[in-house]
Amino acid sequence: MLFYLQANNPNLIRKDREMWNITIRALVHLGAILVVDVFFHFLYILTIPNDMKLVKDLSDWSLAGLAYSNLVYDWVKSAVMFGVINTVSRLDHLDPPNPPKCITMLYVFAETHFDRGINDWLCKYVYDYIGGNHDGIFKELVATICTFSITTLWLGPCELVYIWSFFNCFGLNFELWVAKLFSLPPLSTIEGLMSEAMSRRIRGLFNAVNFWQIVLYNVLALNSLDFAKFVAKRLLFKGFPVSTLSVLLVTYCGIQLVKERERKMALLEEPEPSKPKTD
Template identity: 25%
Template structure:
């Protein structure tokens, strides 16, 4: 589904080439204009403007001198942003210390990473939190030492499920009772820790000729690496170790500029997100389906777009901050998410929104199920197992279950389409009738309903089942309005997405030439 189409400009006359450029510009203008129009309709709607007076408990006074009230209904962002403001200097201090102390003795870097994170947790959380994290690590270490992959997976599943359904009483002391932020960090950090522990333990057991036990300090450094300990992104063990063992040299001006640029992008995303929380109250509105029902159609579409925009910006900040700091230590974490408004395929969204989690699922869930047999049936089974894990990772409430089921349907549809496209009858039709720009147009037409389906499925995850059903009734089933004009705008969005995917591939190819 991601195969690059032949460039429609090669071999064309200047007039045709200009028309194709006009066509491309038209698609971009329609898509950007449609998105901005819908967001504007939502921001200026009476439902959005008066929401702080209707449900004042979800708002606080504006920040940074902004006179409008601020939406605080997104508890995840409220706690993460509070933690960043409270602990940012701990994270930024780590690369400075490691560069000063261990430039000439890099063999002690793993010791430093673990000890520094342990001090952070002891000082800012509780000693019981540190003890439970270490006990979880020790359990995986023991399972790896005895060579039991089953035990590794069972441990990971138990810890992840406990984060959603805290039924294991002996883990309760790990969550500090003196503040929501500390307890939240301990809870999400334990899930991240379980995922990293599974990575190092399974990688160790799978080695054809393995030593008696995993490398202690190297695995501790990986599991407790502070820039990604509580926020992500997730990185597989082999990728971390390969970078940890690289020779250490002094910072270059280019490296510093790159990290500062990445931090600047995070700051810009943070400011845009804060502006959204002051002017577009989608997070608070998502809890009140009766008020969502009162939005007109453009405002409803803008509300849905705002939910996805806020979600993207949130993780652009969280993943981008940790990645920028790690880059100062020459550790390349998976990149921050790509903007959801430029992705029209379910599979591409899963590959590039949370790249680290995707690569982790690919290695430890999808590939073991496929087992090297890349048939349609095996790949669908692998997708089912992957989304079952995603469901457990995100809590398994009704909205998450619906979201995972819909995404499984979307990805399976893409797998089926790829399978059919590889069959002889379709290949003949494609070679004969669909070449160049016509193939691109056909793809946009075919994937437009899929694009709408992908966005629709995300609304369940970002709000709740009741709000998702409102979109189903008023948008998906709203023929001819708003469905027909919406499909046209999303058709243009598919062209924008394909342009962006082509640019991504060109950028990757150019980067590889300089390696």
């Protein structure tokens, strides 16, 4: 419906500096295309996980970086595909959907998607339709099961897709379970006594663990089950405590920076309070 209204709008007027913004977006996407080309030809991040003999010789940090880079690559690929189409659409006075959120900016499963169009459709007709405000544990469970059942059929049912769907469905529900647990006393009372900074730090620790859950669960779909199991074993067991805590510390610092950026953006978007009129 929105596309129909935009495509049939007779009053086509460019906003201020709109062509400048479109040009900048096009240059950014051109740079992203070059980055993807470099990833393909020189970094071998997609082929290295298929050689388990080589993977076993990598250090813990190299292994973590390889798993993370695979998700970054997939996001860049999606961002380029959506970005080029979005740029052309804006030239035709259309307002296309936003590209997927960068994996570096993610720390909750609810925002994890690489195809915004399919994600918006699933949220509108399945996930939000069944789950409502997503506060009820049972409704959320039914909503996520139905959503990932449809996603499984869309991706093509197979063992790897079943495992990927199960873990991502679990991740969405686990977030709600933890949030419900911390909203109950005595945990809610303890958090209420903390300063805002301390509460943010503790939540950041959980978000850091959540980030690596997102990485491990989605590496399944991008590479293989063997690679995902090997990364999890090295980072959680063989690399504990030095590698595990070091990776979580770096992730924690990155998440705090992301949260601070989101907080500043939210403050900028807030309307300024109206000043009282003076005679």
